[in-house]
Amino acid sequence: QSVLTQPPSASGTPGQRVTISCSGSRSNIGSNTVNWYQQLPGTAPKLLIYNDNQRPSGVPDRFSASKSDTSTSLAISGLQSEDEATYYCATWDDSLNGPVFGGGTKLTVL
């Protein structure tokens, strides 16, 4: 059972905007910055968002994130077929003294 809670699945049609939620607690999201990762089938996770809402070089601005209190959400606008992947939120947990992850949300582009 993951420390952070994500919906197991999400879906959208090409061009749509989809959001993926991630909830935690005061000791993790409420106290530390959040990363989001994209994992394409059969590949390693790739950093998509860091420090709550920053995109690494090369990540399209179709991807954005926001945070409020102990929750965060990832938004993908202009959905494309290549966005079909599993998305994970992650942060540090002060109580556990280690990184914690959500269970992952599998995004299907219909």
Add this chain to the structure above:
Amino acid sequence: QVLLVESGGGLVKPGGSLRLSCAASGFSFGDSYMSWFRQAPGEGLEWISYIGGTSSHTNYADSVRGRFTISRDIAKSSLYLQMNSLRAEDTAVYYCTKDPPLQGPPDFWGQGTLVTVSS
């Protein structure tokens, strides 16, 4: 650019041992926190262990504490994971990661190495 290449995975019997290696390049290895994660087939990501830049600061997930040991050789820019008393539930792809200067989730991931524990 940052490159992390894991090796050492394979098939091992329950109760056996395995040592994973991760060759790092493209960043200041000695100054960086590094971690090991794993992903069981069809499952999510699980943090296993991290080690600080000076190697004096380590921590482990409860699921592996006492069985796994993380270490690093700064001269070789290599990270290691010694895995003992392996169980079927340790079967997973193991990833080496580079972590941010202040503790936090990873910046970069290796491509992973598969460990299968089966008789």
